[in-house]
Amino acid sequence: MDRLTRYLYTVASIIALLALWYVGGVTLPEVIPGLPETYAALVVVLTTPGPYGNMFYFHVWKTIEMLFASLFVSMIAGTVLGVALGRNETLESTLATWIYAWLAIPSLVIVFVSAIWIGFDASSGYFAIPLVITPFVGLNMWEGTRNLDTDLAEMAEFFGAGRIQTFKDVVVPQLAPFLFASFRSGLSIGWKITLLVEAFLLTRGVGFMFRRYFDQYDLPTMMSWLIIFVVFLIVVEYGVLAPLHERVMEWRPEAEGVRVTE
Protein backbone atom coordinates (compact mmCIF):
# COMPACT_ATOMS: atom_id res chain seq x y z
CA MET A 1 0.00 0.00 0.00
CA ASP A 2 1.52 3.34 -0.96
CA ARG A 3 1.67 6.46 1.14
CA LEU A 4 -1.29 8.23 -0.43
CA THR A 5 -3.63 5.24 -0.08
CA ARG A 6 -2.66 4.82 3.56
CA TYR A 7 -3.28 8.52 4.14
CA LEU A 8 -6.69 8.32 2.48
CA TYR A 9 -7.70 5.40 4.68
CA THR A 10 -6.72 7.36 7.79
CA VAL A 11 -8.78 10.38 6.68
CA ALA A 12 -11.73 8.13 5.80
CA SER A 13 -11.64 6.52 9.23
CA ILE A 14 -11.69 9.94 10.94
CA ILE A 15 -14.65 11.09 8.82
CA ALA A 16 -16.52 7.83 9.51
CA LEU A 17 -15.97 8.24 13.25
CA LEU A 18 -17.22 11.84 13.21
CA ALA A 19 -20.30 10.81 11.21
CA LEU A 20 -21.08 7.97 13.62
CA TRP A 21 -20.59 10.34 16.52
CA TYR A 22 -22.94 12.89 15.01
CA VAL A 23 -25.67 10.30 14.36
CA GLY A 24 -25.17 8.81 17.84
CA GLY A 25 -25.42 12.23 19.46
CA VAL A 26 -28.73 12.88 17.70
CA THR A 27 -30.33 9.48 18.41
CA LEU A 28 -28.99 8.89 21.97
CA PRO A 29 -28.48 12.37 23.41
CA GLU A 30 -28.36 11.13 27.05
CA VAL A 31 -25.45 8.77 26.36
CA ILE A 32 -23.37 10.44 23.68
CA PRO A 33 -22.52 14.14 23.86
CA GLY A 34 -23.54 15.80 20.61
CA LEU A 35 -20.85 16.67 18.11
CA PRO A 36 -21.78 20.37 17.83
CA GLU A 37 -22.00 20.72 21.64
CA THR A 38 -18.61 19.07 22.08
CA TYR A 39 -17.11 21.35 19.46
CA ALA A 40 -18.54 24.38 21.26
CA ALA A 41 -17.15 23.14 24.60
CA LEU A 42 -13.76 22.48 23.01
CA VAL A 43 -13.64 26.04 21.72
CA VAL A 44 -14.47 27.34 25.21
CA VAL A 45 -11.74 25.17 26.78
CA LEU A 46 -9.19 26.23 24.21
CA THR A 47 -9.93 29.95 24.54
CA THR A 48 -10.50 30.43 28.27
CA PRO A 49 -7.70 32.64 29.62
CA GLY A 50 -5.77 31.44 32.66
CA PRO A 51 -2.25 30.94 34.02
CA TYR A 52 0.45 30.61 31.30
CA GLY A 53 -1.79 32.75 29.07
CA ASN A 54 -4.41 30.11 28.62
CA MET A 55 -6.22 27.78 30.98
CA PHE A 56 -5.78 24.66 28.91
CA TYR A 57 -2.02 25.26 28.53
CA PHE A 58 -1.71 25.32 32.30
CA HIS A 59 -3.57 22.08 32.93
CA VAL A 60 -2.14 20.17 30.01
CA TRP A 61 1.36 21.33 30.92
CA LYS A 62 0.95 20.20 34.55
CA THR A 63 -0.17 16.76 33.38
CA ILE A 64 2.67 16.49 30.86
CA GLU A 65 5.19 17.59 33.45
CA MET A 66 4.13 14.92 35.91
CA LEU A 67 3.80 12.23 33.23
CA PHE A 68 7.19 12.82 31.60
CA ALA A 69 9.12 13.36 34.82
CA SER A 70 7.74 10.02 36.03
CA LEU A 71 8.55 8.34 32.72
CA PHE A 72 12.10 9.65 32.90
CA VAL A 73 12.61 8.21 36.37
CA SER A 74 10.93 4.90 35.44
CA MET A 75 12.93 4.44 32.26
CA ILE A 76 16.18 4.74 34.21
CA ALA A 77 15.06 2.70 37.23
CA GLY A 78 13.35 0.06 35.08
CA THR A 79 16.33 -0.30 32.73
CA VAL A 80 18.77 -0.68 35.62
CA LEU A 81 16.44 -3.22 37.24
CA GLY A 82 15.79 -5.17 34.03
CA VAL A 83 19.43 -5.30 32.95
CA ALA A 84 20.48 -6.39 36.45
CA LEU A 85 17.87 -9.16 36.43
CA GLY A 86 18.87 -10.31 32.96
CA ARG A 87 22.57 -10.47 33.74
CA ASN A 88 22.59 -11.85 37.26
CA GLU A 89 21.03 -15.23 37.89
CA THR A 90 21.12 -14.91 41.67
CA LEU A 91 19.28 -11.62 41.50
CA GLU A 92 16.86 -13.07 38.98
CA SER A 93 15.88 -16.04 41.14
CA THR A 94 15.66 -13.82 44.24
CA LEU A 95 13.55 -11.07 42.73
CA ALA A 96 11.52 -12.63 39.90
CA THR A 97 8.52 -13.51 42.07
CA TRP A 98 8.45 -10.04 43.59
CA ILE A 99 8.47 -8.34 40.20
CA TYR A 100 5.32 -10.24 39.29
CA ALA A 101 3.80 -9.44 42.69
CA TRP A 102 4.63 -5.77 42.12
CA LEU A 103 2.95 -5.89 38.70
CA ALA A 104 -0.14 -7.41 40.32
CA ILE A 105 -0.76 -4.49 42.69
CA PRO A 106 -3.62 -2.40 41.23
CA SER A 107 -2.47 1.12 40.37
CA LEU A 108 -5.45 2.54 42.26
CA VAL A 109 -4.15 0.95 45.46
CA ILE A 110 -0.69 2.45 44.89
CA VAL A 111 -2.25 5.90 44.34
CA PHE A 112 -4.35 5.69 47.52
CA VAL A 113 -1.53 4.37 49.67
CA SER A 114 0.78 7.14 48.36
CA ALA A 115 -1.82 9.71 49.38
CA ILE A 116 -1.96 8.29 52.90
CA TRP A 117 1.83 8.12 53.20
CA ILE A 118 2.73 11.40 51.54
CA GLY A 119 -0.38 13.56 51.42
CA PHE A 120 -2.75 15.16 48.96
CA ASP A 121 -0.21 16.99 46.84
CA ALA A 122 1.93 16.54 43.74
CA SER A 123 4.66 14.63 45.63
CA SER A 124 2.30 11.68 45.94
CA GLY A 125 1.98 11.68 42.16
CA TYR A 126 5.74 11.82 41.66
CA PHE A 127 6.00 8.85 43.99
CA ALA A 128 3.06 6.76 42.80
CA ILE A 129 3.40 7.06 39.01
CA PRO A 130 7.02 5.85 38.72
CA LEU A 131 6.14 3.10 41.17
CA VAL A 132 3.43 1.89 38.80
CA ILE A 133 5.40 2.20 35.54
CA THR A 134 8.82 0.96 36.63
CA PRO A 135 8.00 -2.78 36.74
CA PHE A 136 6.59 -2.65 33.20
CA VAL A 137 9.80 -1.07 31.94
CA GLY A 138 11.80 -3.51 34.05
CA LEU A 139 9.97 -6.52 32.60
CA ASN A 140 10.63 -5.35 29.05
CA MET A 141 14.30 -4.63 29.63
CA TRP A 142 14.70 -7.93 31.49
CA GLU A 143 13.44 -9.74 28.41
CA GLY A 144 15.74 -7.64 26.20
CA THR A 145 18.78 -8.41 28.32
CA ARG A 146 18.06 -12.14 28.29
CA ASN A 147 18.07 -11.97 24.50
CA LEU A 148 21.48 -10.34 24.22
CA ASP A 149 23.60 -12.22 21.69
CA THR A 150 26.43 -14.08 23.44
CA ASP A 151 28.20 -14.69 20.11
CA LEU A 152 28.53 -10.96 19.58
CA ALA A 153 29.79 -10.52 23.14
CA GLU A 154 32.45 -13.15 22.42
CA MET A 155 33.39 -11.40 19.18
CA ALA A 156 33.77 -8.08 21.01
CA GLU A 157 35.85 -9.77 23.68
CA PHE A 158 38.12 -11.39 21.10
CA PHE A 159 38.82 -8.09 19.35
CA GLY A 160 39.54 -6.54 22.72
CA ALA A 161 36.69 -4.03 22.93
CA GLY A 162 36.55 -2.27 26.28
CA ARG A 163 33.48 -1.97 28.49
CA ILE A 164 32.39 1.39 27.10
CA GLN A 165 32.81 0.39 23.46
CA THR A 166 31.00 -2.90 24.04
CA PHE A 167 28.14 -1.15 25.83
CA LYS A 168 27.77 1.57 23.21
CA ASP A 169 28.21 -0.50 20.04
CA VAL A 170 27.05 -3.98 21.03
CA VAL A 171 24.65 -3.83 24.00
CA VAL A 172 22.63 -0.63 23.52
CA PRO A 173 21.72 -1.29 19.86
CA GLN A 174 20.36 -4.70 20.86
CA LEU A 175 18.33 -3.14 23.65
CA ALA A 176 17.02 -0.24 21.52
CA PRO A 177 13.79 -1.95 20.36
CA PHE A 178 13.05 -2.87 23.96
CA LEU A 179 13.69 0.71 25.08
CA PHE A 180 11.16 1.94 22.54
CA ALA A 181 8.60 -0.66 23.58
CA SER A 182 9.17 0.25 27.24
CA PHE A 183 8.73 3.94 26.57
CA ARG A 184 5.53 3.37 24.63
CA SER A 185 3.94 1.15 27.26
CA GLY A 186 5.21 3.48 30.00
CA LEU A 187 3.60 6.43 28.23
CA SER A 188 0.21 4.78 27.81
CA ILE A 189 0.10 3.32 31.32
CA GLY A 190 1.62 6.45 32.87
CA TRP A 191 -0.93 8.80 31.39
CA LYS A 192 -3.78 6.80 32.87
CA ILE A 193 -2.19 6.79 36.33
CA THR A 194 -1.41 10.52 36.09
CA LEU A 195 -5.09 11.08 35.41
CA LEU A 196 -6.08 9.00 38.45
CA VAL A 197 -3.68 10.94 40.68
CA GLU A 198 -4.97 14.27 39.41
CA ALA A 199 -8.61 13.25 39.68
CA PHE A 200 -8.33 11.89 43.22
CA LEU A 201 -5.60 13.93 44.88
CA LEU A 202 -4.93 17.21 43.07
CA THR A 203 -6.62 20.41 41.97
CA ARG A 204 -4.93 20.93 38.64
CA GLY A 205 -4.19 18.97 35.47
CA VAL A 206 -6.31 17.19 32.90
CA GLY A 207 -7.41 14.53 35.43
CA PHE A 208 -8.71 17.20 37.78
CA MET A 209 -10.65 18.77 34.88
CA PHE A 210 -12.31 15.42 34.23
CA ARG A 211 -13.43 15.17 37.83
CA ARG A 212 -14.61 18.74 37.97
CA TYR A 213 -16.82 18.39 34.88
CA PHE A 214 -17.88 14.91 35.96
CA ASP A 215 -19.23 16.50 39.16
CA GLN A 216 -21.17 18.92 36.94
CA TYR A 217 -22.36 16.14 34.60
CA ASP A 218 -20.84 18.15 31.74
CA LEU A 219 -20.17 15.43 29.18
CA PRO A 220 -19.19 17.71 26.23
CA THR A 221 -16.44 19.43 28.26
CA MET A 222 -15.10 16.08 29.47
CA MET A 223 -14.98 14.95 25.85
CA SER A 224 -13.08 18.14 24.94
CA TRP A 225 -10.35 17.41 27.48
CA LEU A 226 -10.13 13.82 26.32
CA ILE A 227 -9.74 14.97 22.72
CA ILE A 228 -7.00 17.44 23.66
CA PHE A 229 -4.91 14.80 25.39
CA VAL A 230 -5.47 12.03 22.87
CA VAL A 231 -4.38 14.42 20.13
CA PHE A 232 -1.31 15.26 22.17
CA LEU A 233 -0.39 11.56 22.55
CA ILE A 234 -0.90 10.93 18.83
CA VAL A 235 1.39 13.86 18.07
CA VAL A 236 4.04 12.42 20.38
CA GLU A 237 3.79 9.03 18.65
CA TYR A 238 3.79 10.22 15.04
CA GLY A 239 5.84 13.37 15.54
CA VAL A 240 8.57 12.04 17.81
CA LEU A 241 8.59 8.33 18.61
CA ALA A 242 7.86 6.86 15.19
CA PRO A 243 10.45 8.96 13.27
CA LEU A 244 13.03 8.37 15.99
CA HIS A 245 12.34 4.63 15.95
CA GLU A 246 12.70 4.57 12.20
CA ARG A 247 16.03 6.38 12.38
CA VAL A 248 17.45 4.09 15.04
CA MET A 249 16.24 1.00 13.16
CA GLU A 250 17.48 2.24 9.81
CA TRP A 251 19.71 -0.82 9.41
CA ARG A 252 16.80 -3.26 9.33
CA PRO A 253 16.06 -4.71 5.93
CA GLU A 254 12.95 -3.16 4.46
CA ALA A 255 10.05 -5.52 3.97
CA GLU A 256 10.02 -4.65 0.30
CA GLY A 257 13.01 -3.99 -1.92
CA VAL A 258 15.64 -5.79 0.13
CA ARG A 259 18.84 -5.42 -1.78
CA VAL A 260 20.75 -8.67 -1.92
CA THR A 261 23.73 -8.18 -4.13
CA GLU A 262 25.19 -11.62 -4.65
Place this chain on the structure above:
Amino acid sequence: MEGALMATEERSAKSDHADSSTGMLELRDIVKRFEKPGQGEILVLDEVDLDVEAGAFVSLLGPSGCGKTTLMNVISGLIEPDRGTMRRGGRDVSPDDLSLGYIFQEPRLLNWKTVRGNIEFALEARDVPEGEWDGRIDRYLDMVNLGDEHDNYPTRLSGGMKQRVSIARALAIEPEIMLMDEPFSSLDEITARDLREELLDIWKREEKTIVFVTHDINEAVFLSDYIYMMNTDGEMFARREVDIDRPRQYDDPDIAKREAELYREFHEHVVD
Protein backbone atom coordinates in the same frame (compact mmCIF):
# COMPACT_ATOMS: atom_id res chain seq x y z
CA MET B 1 43.60 -47.04 21.42
CA GLU B 2 47.42 -46.95 21.64
CA GLY B 3 47.62 -45.37 18.18
CA ALA B 4 45.26 -42.67 19.28
CA LEU B 5 47.93 -40.34 20.54
CA MET B 6 49.90 -37.98 18.39
CA ALA B 7 51.13 -39.70 15.31
CA THR B 8 54.38 -38.13 14.26
CA GLU B 9 55.66 -40.29 11.46
CA GLU B 10 54.64 -37.92 8.71
CA ARG B 11 55.93 -34.66 10.07
CA SER B 12 59.36 -33.10 9.41
CA ALA B 13 59.26 -32.19 5.72
CA LYS B 14 57.90 -28.68 6.13
CA SER B 15 59.43 -27.57 9.39
CA ASP B 16 62.50 -26.08 7.72
CA HIS B 17 60.71 -22.98 6.44
CA ALA B 18 59.63 -21.98 9.94
CA ASP B 19 61.30 -18.66 10.66
CA SER B 20 62.90 -18.57 14.08
CA SER B 21 62.03 -14.93 14.79
CA THR B 22 58.32 -15.61 14.58
CA GLY B 23 58.74 -19.34 14.85
CA MET B 24 56.44 -22.26 15.19
CA LEU B 25 53.55 -22.11 17.63
CA GLU B 26 53.63 -25.25 19.76
CA LEU B 27 50.79 -26.37 21.97
CA ARG B 28 51.57 -29.21 24.33
CA ASP B 29 49.40 -31.39 26.58
CA ILE B 30 46.39 -29.11 26.42
CA VAL B 31 43.65 -30.42 28.71
CA LYS B 32 40.19 -28.92 29.05
CA ARG B 33 37.21 -30.27 30.97
CA PHE B 34 33.73 -28.81 30.91
CA GLU B 35 30.93 -29.20 33.42
CA LYS B 36 27.83 -30.27 31.54
CA PRO B 37 24.49 -30.16 33.33
CA GLY B 38 23.26 -33.73 33.86
CA GLN B 39 26.34 -35.36 32.32
CA GLY B 40 28.95 -34.46 34.88
CA GLU B 41 32.42 -33.55 33.70
CA ILE B 42 33.32 -33.98 30.06
CA LEU B 43 36.87 -34.20 28.77
CA VAL B 44 36.91 -32.00 25.68
CA LEU B 45 40.64 -31.81 25.06
CA ASP B 46 42.76 -34.78 26.17
CA GLU B 47 46.46 -33.88 26.23
CA VAL B 48 46.34 -32.34 22.81
CA ASP B 49 49.54 -31.35 20.98
CA LEU B 50 49.47 -29.01 18.01
CA ASP B 51 52.22 -27.48 15.88
CA VAL B 52 51.36 -24.43 13.83
CA GLU B 53 54.25 -23.71 11.48
CA ALA B 54 54.70 -20.09 10.46
CA GLY B 55 53.11 -19.44 7.08
CA ALA B 56 51.35 -22.80 6.99
CA PHE B 57 47.73 -23.61 6.28
CA VAL B 58 46.78 -26.00 9.07
CA SER B 59 43.42 -27.71 9.41
CA LEU B 60 41.84 -29.27 12.46
CA LEU B 61 39.53 -31.97 11.21
CA GLY B 62 37.00 -33.79 13.32
CA PRO B 63 33.35 -34.63 13.74
CA SER B 64 30.94 -32.16 15.32
CA GLY B 65 31.39 -31.63 19.02
CA CYS B 66 34.93 -33.02 19.17
CA GLY B 67 36.54 -29.97 20.74
CA LYS B 68 37.96 -28.30 17.63
CA THR B 69 36.38 -24.97 18.49
CA THR B 70 37.51 -25.33 22.09
CA LEU B 71 41.08 -25.74 20.90
CA MET B 72 40.73 -22.59 18.77
CA ASN B 73 39.38 -20.73 21.76
CA VAL B 74 42.36 -21.86 23.82
CA ILE B 75 44.69 -20.38 21.19
CA SER B 76 42.62 -17.19 21.03
CA GLY B 77 42.44 -16.81 24.80
CA LEU B 78 38.65 -16.96 24.97
CA ILE B 79 39.01 -20.17 27.00
CA GLU B 80 41.57 -20.90 29.70
CA PRO B 81 42.85 -24.51 29.48
CA ASP B 82 43.04 -26.61 32.65
CA ARG B 83 46.55 -27.70 31.76
CA GLY B 84 49.12 -27.43 29.02
CA THR B 85 51.63 -25.03 27.55
CA MET B 86 51.83 -22.79 24.54
CA ARG B 87 55.30 -21.95 23.25
CA ARG B 88 56.67 -20.05 20.35
CA GLY B 89 60.26 -19.77 19.21
CA GLY B 90 61.22 -21.68 22.37
CA ARG B 91 59.51 -19.26 24.77
CA ASP B 92 56.24 -19.60 26.69
CA VAL B 93 53.58 -17.35 25.22
CA SER B 94 50.04 -16.39 26.16
CA PRO B 95 47.30 -15.56 23.61
CA ASP B 96 47.94 -11.86 24.30
CA ASP B 97 51.46 -12.23 22.90
CA LEU B 98 50.16 -13.58 19.61
CA SER B 99 48.88 -11.53 16.75
CA LEU B 100 45.57 -13.20 15.97
CA GLY B 101 42.51 -12.69 13.81
CA TYR B 102 39.35 -14.75 14.28
CA ILE B 103 36.73 -15.66 11.72
CA PHE B 104 33.79 -17.34 13.37
CA GLN B 105 31.39 -19.89 11.96
CA GLU B 106 28.71 -17.19 11.76
CA PRO B 107 29.77 -13.77 10.47
CA ARG B 108 28.99 -12.19 13.88
CA LEU B 109 28.59 -8.72 12.42
CA LEU B 110 26.96 -5.77 14.13
CA ASN B 111 23.85 -5.46 11.97
CA TRP B 112 23.26 -1.86 13.06
CA LYS B 113 26.61 -0.73 11.72
CA THR B 114 27.59 -0.41 8.09
CA VAL B 115 30.24 -2.66 6.59
CA ARG B 116 32.74 0.14 7.22
CA GLY B 117 31.45 0.57 10.78
CA ASN B 118 31.95 -3.13 11.50
CA ILE B 119 35.59 -2.97 10.50
CA GLU B 120 36.04 0.28 12.43
CA PHE B 121 34.69 -1.53 15.49
CA ALA B 122 37.59 -4.00 15.34
CA LEU B 123 40.15 -1.28 14.57
CA GLU B 124 38.95 0.80 17.53
CA ALA B 125 38.95 -2.24 19.80
CA ARG B 126 42.55 -2.99 18.77
CA ASP B 127 43.61 0.65 19.30
CA VAL B 128 44.69 1.09 15.69
CA PRO B 129 45.43 4.82 15.15
CA GLU B 130 42.47 6.48 13.42
CA GLY B 131 44.68 7.83 10.65
CA GLU B 132 45.17 4.28 9.35
CA TRP B 133 41.50 3.31 9.33
CA ASP B 134 40.44 4.46 5.86
CA GLY B 135 43.49 2.94 4.20
CA ARG B 136 43.00 -0.42 5.85
CA ILE B 137 39.25 -0.51 5.26
CA ASP B 138 39.69 0.19 1.53
CA ARG B 139 42.54 -2.28 1.19
CA TYR B 140 40.86 -5.22 2.91
CA LEU B 141 37.39 -4.68 1.52
CA ASP B 142 38.95 -4.64 -1.95
CA MET B 143 40.81 -7.80 -1.05
CA VAL B 144 37.56 -9.65 -0.34
CA ASN B 145 35.89 -8.07 -3.39
CA LEU B 146 33.53 -5.83 -1.42
CA GLY B 147 35.02 -2.54 -2.58
CA ASP B 148 31.58 -1.07 -3.31
CA GLU B 149 29.84 -2.04 -0.10
CA HIS B 150 31.43 0.31 2.46
CA ASP B 151 28.16 2.01 3.39
CA ASN B 152 25.80 -0.92 3.05
CA TYR B 153 24.31 -2.66 6.07
CA PRO B 154 25.03 -6.37 6.67
CA THR B 155 21.30 -7.13 6.74
CA ARG B 156 21.23 -6.28 3.04
CA LEU B 157 24.10 -8.63 2.14
CA SER B 158 23.98 -12.31 1.26
CA GLY B 159 25.48 -14.96 3.54
CA GLY B 160 28.66 -15.20 1.49
CA MET B 161 29.14 -11.44 1.48
CA LYS B 162 28.64 -11.26 5.23
CA GLN B 163 31.35 -13.85 5.70
CA ARG B 164 33.61 -11.78 3.40
CA VAL B 165 33.05 -8.78 5.66
CA SER B 166 34.01 -10.94 8.61
CA ILE B 167 37.19 -11.98 6.79
CA ALA B 168 37.99 -8.34 5.98
CA ARG B 169 37.42 -7.44 9.63
CA ALA B 170 39.91 -10.11 10.74
CA LEU B 171 42.45 -9.06 8.09
CA ALA B 172 42.11 -5.37 8.99
CA ILE B 173 43.78 -5.85 12.35
CA GLU B 174 46.69 -7.33 10.35
CA PRO B 175 47.22 -10.52 12.33
CA GLU B 176 49.97 -13.05 11.69
CA ILE B 177 47.73 -15.99 12.46
CA MET B 178 44.13 -16.24 11.30
CA LEU B 179 41.87 -18.58 13.25
CA MET B 180 38.94 -19.77 11.15
CA ASP B 181 36.17 -21.84 12.69
CA GLU B 182 34.18 -23.62 9.97
CA PRO B 183 33.72 -20.27 8.23
CA PHE B 184 32.17 -21.69 5.07
CA SER B 185 30.03 -24.48 6.53
CA SER B 186 26.76 -22.54 6.39
CA LEU B 187 27.24 -21.31 2.81
CA ASP B 188 26.04 -22.99 -0.35
CA GLU B 189 28.75 -25.04 -2.06
CA ILE B 190 29.26 -22.69 -5.01
CA THR B 191 29.77 -19.65 -2.78
CA ALA B 192 31.96 -21.70 -0.47
CA ARG B 193 34.21 -22.81 -3.36
CA ASP B 194 34.69 -19.23 -4.53
CA LEU B 195 35.56 -18.13 -1.03
CA ARG B 196 38.02 -21.01 -0.51
CA GLU B 197 39.94 -20.07 -3.63
CA GLU B 198 39.97 -16.40 -2.66
CA LEU B 199 41.13 -17.34 0.81
CA LEU B 200 44.05 -19.31 -0.61
CA ASP B 201 45.01 -16.28 -2.75
CA ILE B 202 44.97 -14.00 0.27
CA TRP B 203 46.88 -16.52 2.38
CA LYS B 204 49.67 -16.76 -0.23
CA ARG B 205 49.83 -13.07 -1.01
CA GLU B 206 49.67 -11.79 2.56
CA GLU B 207 51.86 -14.57 3.97
CA LYS B 208 49.44 -15.38 6.77
CA THR B 209 49.39 -18.45 8.94
CA ILE B 210 45.95 -20.03 9.00
CA VAL B 211 44.46 -22.45 11.50
CA PHE B 212 41.27 -23.75 9.96
CA VAL B 213 38.65 -25.84 11.74
CA THR B 214 36.41 -28.05 9.60
CA HIS B 215 34.46 -31.28 9.61
CA ASP B 216 34.67 -31.51 5.82
CA ILE B 217 37.53 -33.81 4.69
CA ASN B 218 37.41 -32.54 1.11
CA GLU B 219 37.68 -28.95 2.26
CA ALA B 220 40.59 -29.79 4.56
CA VAL B 221 42.49 -31.62 1.78
CA PHE B 222 41.85 -28.87 -0.76
CA LEU B 223 43.06 -26.10 1.54
CA SER B 224 45.73 -27.45 3.86
CA ASP B 225 49.43 -28.07 4.06
CA TYR B 226 48.77 -30.53 6.83
CA ILE B 227 45.81 -31.75 8.79
CA TYR B 228 45.31 -32.66 12.43
CA MET B 229 42.60 -35.22 13.05
CA MET B 230 40.53 -35.31 16.23
CA ASN B 231 38.02 -37.80 17.59
CA THR B 232 35.03 -37.31 19.87
CA ASP B 233 37.06 -38.31 22.96
CA GLY B 234 39.01 -35.08 22.72
CA GLU B 235 42.10 -36.83 21.35
CA MET B 236 44.23 -35.58 18.50
CA PHE B 237 45.04 -38.92 16.90
CA ALA B 238 46.99 -38.03 13.80
CA ARG B 239 48.81 -35.42 11.80
CA ARG B 240 48.77 -35.98 8.06
CA GLU B 241 50.50 -34.03 5.30
CA VAL B 242 48.83 -33.03 2.06
CA ASP B 243 51.62 -33.04 -0.50
CA ILE B 244 49.69 -31.87 -3.51
CA ASP B 245 50.99 -29.03 -5.64
CA ARG B 246 49.28 -25.67 -5.54
CA PRO B 247 47.24 -24.21 -7.10
CA ARG B 248 45.00 -27.20 -6.56
CA GLN B 249 41.94 -28.16 -8.59
CA TYR B 250 38.77 -29.52 -7.06
CA ASP B 251 38.63 -32.34 -9.59
CA ASP B 252 42.28 -33.32 -9.15
CA PRO B 253 42.34 -37.15 -8.67
CA ASP B 254 45.13 -36.71 -6.09
CA ILE B 255 42.74 -34.77 -3.89
CA ALA B 256 40.10 -37.44 -4.18
CA LYS B 257 42.68 -40.12 -3.38
CA ARG B 258 44.02 -38.31 -0.32
CA GLU B 259 40.48 -37.64 0.82
CA ALA B 260 39.63 -41.35 0.58
CA GLU B 261 42.73 -42.32 2.56
CA LEU B 262 42.00 -39.85 5.31
CA TYR B 263 38.36 -40.88 5.36
CA ARG B 264 39.31 -44.51 5.93
CA GLU B 265 41.64 -43.59 8.74
CA PHE B 266 39.04 -41.35 10.25
CA HIS B 267 36.44 -44.03 10.12
CA GLU B 268 38.65 -46.44 12.05
CA HIS B 269 39.29 -43.97 14.84
CA VAL B 270 35.99 -42.24 15.16
CA VAL B 271 33.42 -44.93 14.49
CA ASP B 272 33.78 -48.09 16.57
